[in-house]
Amino acid sequence: MGLTIKEIAEMAQVAKSTVSKVLNGQKGISEEKRNRILKIIQEVNYQPNSAARALSKKQNGTIGFILPHEAGYSLSGLYWTEIVTAVASEVARHGNNLMIITPAEEGEPFHNLEAAIRSHVIDGLIIGAEQIDTKNMYLIMSENIPFVFIGQNQTLQHFCVDVDNQEGSEKIISQLIDHGYKKIACISGPQEYQYTRERLDGFRNIMMNAGLEAGRVFHTSYHEEDAMKTATTLIETFPDTDAIYITAGGTFALAIFDALRFGGISLKDIGFGIFDDNKIFDFLDFPIITAEQPIKQMGTLATKILFDQLAGNPPKEFIHRLPVNIVLR
Amino acid sequence: MGLTIKEIAEMAQVAKSTVSKVLNGQKGISEEKRNRILKIIQEVNYQPNSAARALSKKQNGTIGFILPHEAGYSLSGLYWTEIVTAVASEVARHGNNLMIITPAEEGEPFHNLEAAIRSHVIDGLIIGAEQIDTKNMYLIMSENIPFVFIGQNQTLQHFCVDVDNQEGSEKIISQLIDHGYKKIACISGPQEYQYTRERLDGFRNIMMNAGLEAGRVFHTSYHEEDAMKTATTLIETFPDTDAIYITAGGTFALAIFDALRFGGISLKDIGFGIFDDNKIFDFLDFPIITAEQPIKQMGTLATKILFDQLAGNPPKEFIHRLPVNIVLR
């Protein structure tokens, strides 16, 4: 089909190996030949066959992205999409390809990740860390594939990019306090997640520093029904609550709004702080203070760290924290 | 690193070619040898090197997915994410990999699609059709890469899976009429998109059949400001409008709600029909009639059609339309 290195070599009247060296930017080619070859490559728009290159270099030029959740279930909706998009464009900038890997579905353990790793189609991995499969992690590490986490993982210390969850939380709570709220409750996601705990720490810190009571904390899963039930319980237990801090955005927060409204609460009369901004909030008619994560930068940074590893220059630090941006509405 | 076919052959005391034939499920191997080889492959968990296989077979085992829009801009938010997820799992079921390809950003024409195609890393493509780049389509076709569209493309007739836009529209409008609405206006997306025109046709059809006036049609871009302006214009021009049909969901619809509310309209007093369901609507406190697209099936079907092409059995028909499901809230 396409042109091969042999043909380019013939056109340029040089050996295949010379063309190859030019292709790979190696030193030790006369300026004259290099230019001649480059010109021809340009003119005929030659692209080396990636399979052949991969076979001899033992590198595929493709990066895998492991999404933490399967299909329908995605807490924050846009979050992972945006991360993937950022990563995809950064990976492309490096001339590599991105392969999306979703968690294996029941009954199909063989496909996907394991096959991709075992067949060496993947040079490196970016992994959504909030929920990892130990068996797969073991495989990845035993095959010596470089990887970086998005979000810190509590069981496995490794390169990761995350936001400053605690600081973000603290800023939100400080804002709420500045606005005059005192009886602030917290509806929090599952405790297993590292980021949940960090956000909670931030909440407690500021509350206690301000001499306020930090005991109104409710944990719940991300399922809407659970979130709604929890919200209902909260206002029944502490009817004088004047503000609520929610540690996750997306439909989780929406479900809570809904339960409150259904419980007869006017959402304008209560303060809200939410970790994770969401475009949807633009369309709500009551004020919310949110922490916006620098999603694009996170994706870009994670990709950079991965390529640094691939190049043999791993960063000194494991954890890379990016600041969040507080949004007032 | 990993085991090679040579080692498997040695373990089984056969020739490499025999192992290869077993690997590829070819006929003409004695039961005894086949079983012996299979057993070993199992035991040592052998995975053929994909680059080597790709090089000799001239097939990579990877499918590309071209997203129609770049990064931040995505009309329906969840729509493309869900399609991609469905496709990803179906592709995995076939033992292949999925590569996500986002539209090239300004100034980086070289990476991504063109490189992927030219270097033959991609066996086939699934393409979000609502906005295609003619130059790239030309490249794809000249390289003879099989593809299938998600959504019909107006300029290029080819295999595609779509929903029945017109019928869905008709059902929504019929419902609105059944609910007693008569002065129904339509806020529609850009006319360039085929599906927009089909949805509009559905609207006009039913209105005219019912003897109602179908002239209250407003086109707008998907940008929120435009949508909001259009909504405002609509109620100023036709203040007696009692229902609005919106041809696209997501933040487009939300922006319209917002503009109406801002314009002093009580959203409970007006009927709404929207093409494209959205989980968000669960959280709104006024009734909406929507058309829910069978997103998962669309992804699955598109993938199936692509693999059928790859196998040399292209379907007879170009267009494959799936029915929508009307949701009443």
Added chain:
DNA sequence: CTGAAAGCGCTTACAG
């Protein structure tokens, strides 16, 4: 049914 050999299109020592 079985296997030796050539070939896929690159890269990488190596010798000159």
Added chain:
DNA sequence: CTGAAAGCGCTTACAG
């Protein structure tokens, strides 16, 4: 600086 040759791990005629 340059090029001939071997090798990467598969598959595919081909001969037996």
